[in-house]
Amino acid sequence: MRPFWLQQALASQSGSPCPPLQGDVRCNVCIVGGGYTGLWTALMLKQAQPTLDVLLIEADICGAGASGRNGGCALSWSAKYFTLERLFGVAEAVRLVSESERSIAAIGAFCQAHGIDCDYRRDGTLYTATNAAQVGSTDAVIAALERQGISSFQRLPLPQVQRRAGSRRHLEGWFSPAAATVQPAKLVRGLRRVALQHGVRIHEGTAMTKLQHGPVVAVHTPHGTVRADRVVLGLNAAMARQFRAFERSVAIVSSDMVITEPCAELLHQTGLDSGISVLDSRIFVHYYRTTFDGRLMLGKGGNTFAYGGRLSKVFDQPSPYRALLQRTLGEFFPSLAEVPLAASWNGPSDRSVSGLPFFGRLDGQANVFYGLGYSGSGVGPCHMGGQILSSLALGLDNAWTRSPLVRGPLGLFPPEPIRYLGSLLVREAIRRKERAEDRGQRPRRLDVRLAKFAAAAGKADKG
Template identity: 40%
Template sequence: MTAVSGTGAASWWLSEALASEGEARPAQPLAGDVRADVAIVGGGFTGLWTALSLRRRRPDLPVTLIERDICGAGASGRSAGKVHGYWTSLPRLARLVGPDAAWEMARLGTRAQQAIAAFVAQCGRDVWWREGGGLKVSAAPAQDAALDAAASAMVALGAADKAQRLSRAEVAGICRSPVFRAGVRYPEEATVHPARLARALRAAALEAGVNLHEHTPMLRLADDNEGGCRIATPQGSLAANRVVLATNVGQIAHGGIGRRFMAFSSYALMTEPAPERLARAGWTSPTSIVDARSFLHYARRTPDGRVLMGTGSGPIAYGGRVEAAAMTDDAASLRRAARGLKRLLPGLAETPVAGRWGGAIDVSSDRFPYAGTLPGGRVAYALGYSGHGVNPSWIIGECLASLVLDMRDEFTRSPFCTRALPALPPEPARYLGGSAIRSAILACEEAEEDDRRAPALARAVAALPGMFNLTIGTR
């Protein structure tokens, strides 16, 4: 297996986190031939939570983690920092795995939320953790039905207290916008500075005795002659009894994994501080906001009065080619983020922009993360967060630790490890079909927002996923 290299331009989050750290230096690259019981590839949320779980359960277990860049430089340091479990997805989960298993996954999400909050409280760093709930809004008449369906389904599943239906006036009490029509509030959600959280996890892993090597990409992974695995790196090698792959989109090129995962991309901008403009909009709480599009807009404010606006509408990667410029530097996607800010929050549209960035998103065939092992059981892997990874990365870290330790427990028995993932079409059908459907959905949703009818061909192509019971986007 060959690893992906390169991470694209840094997000505003990572630049700010490193500046706040001061003199923190990268860990030394791995040099020479090194052995560990467990080798972890990837220094983002998944790899770091896995390392911490292993050391908590087995303090004597030698764990070595390698990261191709620095911890937090990948997807973990590029996210919006919206932290929530699976109550927002309970109706879709119930259709996928049944109501009981859906509740099990949602309850694990609540455990993850509590575990992350506990880590934040004791880590000794200000990672901008704020608990304000999350708000999903209808921002066009065509989006009303999605909110109605979500709220009704939560009532039917006995989870009405996890999703509060809000009127236009109640939404305006959280944030005033000329296009917000109604909303559903999910109380569990929090926000965090994702790169500061990743750096805090890095510090905790070092304190827990994890052997960390940054600027150490995995070049190849192969079986060794002693019943384990050997990872080739630029300056040496790492032999281990078990390996954890925690590189997200970097795994999609692997033949045994890639048929059930693909890469989309997401783009965001961060404004300069504008607390007075936020006050005029009435957005003074840490409640985060998403609209009800399939390729949604997502927004959250920061403690210093900035606004992040993002769009999950970026291009699709061909196969495992996640290093393409379209994944990190697509001008059209950046323009959609700026248009989203102007339309949803017009009072902030003229605020200077402090940073813009994009990144690839690992998307599973059913839109939920999955942890498993490759044939032979020595290599565990996880991916498929589908743009929602801060909270689930704790769950998946526990799953991976249990898989590595050959444990049958609540994590390895959960649907995160046991459900069957449908295979995606082979390339080039996957890329061509996915790109056509993406373009059609975008055309339809832009027409909906402009109060006009989309072209007939776009409507027909956009309807294809529903005909085959597939999920493209979020609804």
């Protein structure tokens, strides 16, 4: 059973799956992965060189992975400024925050230019506090952005915060117009359509079974082989399973979501009548937004962890946390507590040590490139990923190929079973800490210390 967004997108769009690869083929660039990263890369390659022969393979259908089941919140890297500055220095941090905001606008412009109906709404985002312990947690990063002249945020008076967020649970809020919401599966399926129109050859139902390096790279599949001058790997969470080199580069963790049946009148009464996204300031954030058809989607990250990067069946099933999310929805919105849920789902996100994606050349090869580690916040940054990977594949010398983002993983997790057991230990500490804070109690000192292991990489699992 497909996740809610993808079911909705497939029902609203015509067209049949692209046929699986049969036999041996040759191309200039082979892209592995039919999500945002792979499709943006393919489109940018064709925009730069329309005659380039670009072929994309996808194990399932385009959008079956994270790109078709995320929360649909296109956010900038403003909240990650301190991490960017610490890793890359002030100049590059400023550039990347600015580029991340440009990507959000560029996605909307691309959709308008190419007739992609993905419910794109650039109505901004609201970063809030939902308990006293969270109050003030955003102040320092906003001050740093203001010092660099790149802050798009303004503090709103509390009545305005609660009105825009639709809930009295919020105790403070910072608003930025540089954010958007989309129906994520409609976006990825729209990118697929435009890629086909621009001559990208797509084979769905075609998994990569083996990769052979060489001057001409061989990408083996169950029923054929692609031989390409250059290869781009956009597998995201599946990279840890496919390539042992990335087993410790990312931790696979779920983000879980529920969505209501249509309730437009009730949403209007709460004040939620725009495409604004709302996030609180806990480590594994609550995030929510409305949809064009009058539903409310609410999600929370940091729930199910994968052992050794293995994507178990739970990631393709209704959320095990449905009841918890429904209860949380009712706490935020008492008037919606009795609205039936239309669906719940979850999916794997590739959480990096830094909370930032990373890019590079696989095994030091000059013609095989990769990008992953979006850490649950990829709707906007995948557009930047497409710029990075297309620039690498074209052999360009520009700000993207010179960026420290292309230096590979920015840290490693401990080996298994330490990583898995440690993840569960930290997750439970965070839960205890945040339950105490929600009750107005002081959390245990040990839980605070353990929670810092996750907090060091910043907010995640909301895109």
